[in-house]
Amino acid sequence: xxxxxxxxxxxxxxxxxxxxxxxxxxxxxxxxxxxxxxxxxxxxxxxxxxxxxxxxxxxxxxxxxxxxxxxxxxxxxxxxxxxxxxxxxxxxxxxxxxxxxxxxxxxxxxxxxxxxxxxxxxxxxxxxxxxxxxxxxxxxxxxxx
Numbered sequence: 001x002x003x004x005x006x007x008x009x010x011x012x013x014x015x016x017x018x019x020x021x022x023x024x025x026x027x028x029x030x031x032x033x034x035x036x037x038x039x040x041x042x043x044x045x046x047x048x049x050x051x052x053x054x055x056x057x058x059x060x061x062x063x064x065x066x067x068x069x070x071x072x073x074x075x076x077x078x079x080x081x082x083x084x085x086x087x088x089x090x091x092x093x094x095x096x097x098x099x100x101x102x103x104x105x106x107x108x109x110x111x112x113x114x115x116x117x118x119x120x121x122x123x124x125x126x127x128x129x130x131x132x133x134x135x136x137x138x139x140x141x142x143x144x145x
Contacts, residue, residue, distance in 0.1 A: 001038065002022075002025060002030070002031055002035065002037060002038060003038070003046070004017075004018055004038065004043055004046065004047060005021070005047075006047045006049065014047075014049050014053050014057075015053045015054070015056040015057040015060065016057075018043070018053075018054065018057035018058075019057050019060050019061055022037070022057075022061055022066060022067070023066070026066060026077065027090070028090075029090075031077050032077060033077050033078060033079045033080065034076060034077060034079070035076065035077045036073075036074045036075065036076050036077075037058070037067060037074065037076070037077070039074050039075075040054045040055060040058070058075050061075075062075075065078055066078055101114065104117075
């Protein structure tokens, strides 16, 4: 059974935290087509949040085509959610990310530094249109010096 969690210190609205958790679980394969999400009252009891918050998250997920509400039965993962990544692609990306994170840690970057770097790259990518302008990694920069 999928279980939600809430981080009241994150600054992210509770409904978006729920949406992000479902998206992530789908991407990682923790939730599969046909899996039932917890009913609203279960989430409310577990997280002590307003039922409208959970309903808003579920509506957002349904609007995105990730889940389907079945009256009287619950909310279920759609048969072909649009966020599915081929497992081979996911494995390669994860391995690359783990290697990069090890290099970042070895270079002295902490979790906050990595988060800030990712946010900066995303902002530049959004401004550039694709973020592919500067793809030089730490090892490339050293070799060029």
